[in-house]
Amino acid sequence: MDFxxxxxxxxxxxxxxxxxxxxxxxxxxxxxxxxxxxCMNIDYARYLGPxxxxxxxxxxxxxxxxFLCYFTKLHTLVLDGNTHMFVRTLPHxxxxxxxxxxxxxxxxxxEFIAVVADRFPNLKFLCILNNPGIPSHIYRSRFYSIILxxxxxxxxxxxxxxxxxxxxxxxxxxxxLAICYLYRRSKISKYHDNSIKTMFNKTFLKKRxxxxxxxxxxx
Numbered sequence: 462m463d464f465x466x467x468x469x470x471x472x473x474x475x476x477x478x479x480x481x482x483x484x485x486x487x488x489x490x491x492x493x494x495x496x497x498x499x500c501m502n503i504d505y506a507r508y509l510g511p512x513x514x515x516x517x518x519x520x521x522x523x524x525x526x527x528f529l530c531y532f533t534k535l536h537t538l539v540l541d542g543n544t545h546m547f548v549r550t551l552p553h554x555x556x557x558x559x560x561x562x563x564x565x566x567x568x569x570x571x572e573f574i575a576v577v578a579d580r581f582p583n584l585k586f587l588c589i590l591n592n593p594g595i596p597s598h599i600y601r602s603r604f605y606s607i608i609l610x611x612x613x614x615x616x617x618x619x620x621x622x623x624x625x626x627x628x629x630x631x632x633x634x635x636x637x638l639a640i641c642y643l644y645r646r647s648k649i650s651k652y653h654d655n656s657i658k659t660m661f662n663k664t665f666l667k668k669r670x671x672x673x674x675x676x677x678x679x680x
Contacts, residue, residue, distance in 0.1 A: 489514035494539075498523055506531040518543065526550045540565060548573055551580045559586040567592035570610060578617040585622045587614065597625065 491513045498521040510531030520542040529535070530552035537559040540546060544566040560581055567573050567589060577584070589595050596606040614624055621629050 489534075490517075491515065492517040493521070494518065495520035497521060500525060501528045503528060503531075524550075527552060529554065548576045551576065553580050555581075555583055557581045558584060560584055561588045562592075563588055564591045565589070568594035570594045570596075571613065574614055574617055582618075583620055584618050585620050587618065587621060587623070588625050590625050595625075 489512060491509060494517050498518070500523065506528045511533060513532050514534055515537040516529075516532060516535055517539040519539055522545055523540070523543045524545050524547055526540075526546055526548075527550045529538070532538075532554070533556070535554055535557055538554075538557055539561045541561055541563045542565065543562075544564070546565060560577065570589075570592075573589070573594070577587075590597055596603070596610040598607075611624060611627075615621055615629055623629060
């Protein structure tokens with residue numbers, strides 16, 4: 462039985478056959494990166510969905526992600542480079558543990574994280590770097606913005622182990638040290654300012670006193 466893998470509004474299609482797909486060779490990993498996909502054929506998703514454990518859709522132009530509801534056994538999902546996807550179309554996948562959405566033009570991370578946490582509650586590995594709304598060193602974000610972002614994500618995912626380019630276990634202790642460091646730095650800066658003011662007052666603002674100058678006698 463032949464069918465089209467996808468059909469977009471321009472009439473583009475990629476013909477495929479179910480008989481050509483070997484479940485043994487397939488091995489549960491499906492890579493469809495850089496195929497210029499705008500949507501997925503439902504028949505194809507129904508056939509390969511229950512057999513797919515890892516799905517790579519990097520570099521496509523997907524918008525509606527509701528077809529992922531057929532991938533019930535999915536544990537790894539990569540959506541890097543899909544800049545026009547509607548995150549609210551993501552289905553609920555409780556078994557998903559790894560999710561990548563790098564370079565997806567994410568501009569509002571609280572809304573994005575709230576939806577992802579609702580759809581994928583058991584995530585352990587999350588990477589959403591190179592997005593304009595995600596505080597990171599790539600966009601030279603402020604230090605406290607990165608701390609607030611990471612704490613927000615960690616609190617939304619109880620099983621998270623790795624966020625972006627850092628392990629969560631290490632970053633939790635780092636957050637505490639960072640907060641202490643910022644607090645101490647503010648205290649030190651205040652003390653430094655006060656000490657400078659005190660020294661300035663003692664040195665330059667003390668009362669004027671008469672100064673006797675000894676002039677040598679010439680005669």
